[in-house]
Amino acid sequence: MKKIIKKKVIKKIIKSKNVCADVEDWVYSDIVKDHFFHPRNIFFDDEKYMADGIGIVGSPACGDMMSVWVKIDKKTNRIKECKWRTFGCASAIASTSMMSVMALENGGMTLDQAKRMTPEAIIDRLGGLPDRKYHCSVLGHQALREAIEDYEENRKK
Amino acid sequence: MKKIEKNKAVYIIKDIIKETSDVSTLKMVMEDNTIPLFRPGQFITVYFEEYGTPEGKSYSISSSTKEKTINITVKAMGEFSHRLCKMKVGDKIHASLPYGFFYSENKDSHIIIITGGIGIAPFRSIILDNPDRKFDIYYSNRTESDIIFKKELDALANKNIKYFITKEKSKGHINRRIEIKDILGNIKTIKDKEFFICGGISFVRDFWKKLRENGVKEEMIYTEAFFSH
Numbered sequence: 001m002k003k004i005i006k007k008k009v010i011k012k013i014i015k016s017k018n019v020c021a022d023v024e025d026w027v028y029s030d031i032v033k034d035h036f037f038h039p040r041n042i043f044f045d046d047e048k049y050m051a052d053g054i055g056i057v058g059s060p061a062c063g064d065m066m067s068v069w070v071k072i073d074k075k076t077n078r079i080k081e082c083k084w085r086t087f088g089c090a091s092a093i094a095s096t097s098m099m100s101v102m103a104l105e106n107g108g109m110t111l112d113q114a115k116r117m118t119p120e121a122i123i124d125r126l127g128g129l130p131d132r133k134y135h136c137s138v139l140g141h142q143a144l145r146e147a148i149e150d151y152e153e154n155r156k157k
Numbered sequence: 158m159k160k161i162e163k164n165k166a167v168y169i170i171k172d173i174i175k176e177t178s179d180v181s182t183l184k185m186v187m188e189d190n191t192i193p194l195f196r197p198g199q200f201i202t203v204y205f206e207e208y209g210t211p212e213g214k215s216y217s218i219s220s221s222t223k224e225k226t227i228n229i230t231v232k233a234m235g236e237f238s239h240r241l242c243k244m245k246v247g248d249k250i251h252a253s254l255p256y257g258f259f260y261s262e263n264k265d266s267h268i269i270i271i272t273g274g275i276g277i278a279p280f281r282s283i284i285l286d287n288p289d290r291k292f293d294i295y296y297s298n299r300t301e302s303d304i305i306f307k308k309e310l311d312a313l314a315n316k317n318i319k320y321f322i323t324k325e326k327s328k329g330h331i332n333r334r335i336e337i338k339d340i341l342g343n344i345k346t347i348k349d350k351e352f353f354i355c356g357g358i359s360f361v362r363d364f365w366k367k368l369r370e371n372g373v374k375e376e377m378i379y380t381e382a383f384f385s386h
Contacts, residue, residue, distance in 0.1 A: 063211075112376060120380050131359065
């Protein structure tokens, strides 16, 4: 009985705060936990940091916001730095952390490869995410895509 | 620095087409009677703020850029989509401008489409906008009556289409789920092919994995997934 009441109360709190969450079947892979507790390539405030491209998606009003900063190796056209910051949930943090690792590994993705990164590739590397957290992995790759397009537009100027 | 301006726009419904028993196409224009610029494959995000979902819900554009209206094709599944399907001509919808990256930047590639049910929506836009491009379409539905845009799809000359029906026996169609061998067994080389998958999250995930297991490069696979339950 106690358990049932507790679940109802939690659901009520979640509903009232408009938080998207599933309290009943919350299973994270060890890789997701690792990237959540030890996120890679987080951007810390640094006024001197000069990114080649910046991408921002989502909004705080929606409960998730994602920013990505990239530096590009102009000779090879590969990503050499990929920093990020999010106002989002554990899945968003883990997804974006993994996205940044994928963007940088093996000498960095080419811009064409990075533009074509999919949520499925990120989720696969994370060892899976609950379907209702799919959205969290979309934000990271959208922000990366925006950052690359920002770089390409800056280059034209 | 470029911020994404997912500018909200107001669309006015000009016409509603009943496609199947639970799928409708809303044909819309903006308040100045124009349509916004978009690339086939993109979506708009619809907002009904009273539902407490400030992030809205996204629907793929199903019209080509050559049409006078911008269309979304909606399956009535939940409260939100039921409300959209019940809207009337003249009603206004608050939504974003078109957004998304479900489009090829290669002008000539041979495109392989893998989709199910309402996942066909963005492909109507993509196919109609590319009359000279080659498409192979693998389209799965539960029943024959669930097939959306069938007449239009059948009339297109630049495509090779296979319908899969999973929940009933249907003459002239393949009566099972799409299998990876249907797709890869039909093409000589995967090198010059781009694969577009659109459907429920698990449908898209499963085909993405199978394509990868069969040597298709990540950058040759485009995905668009949605909640199907």
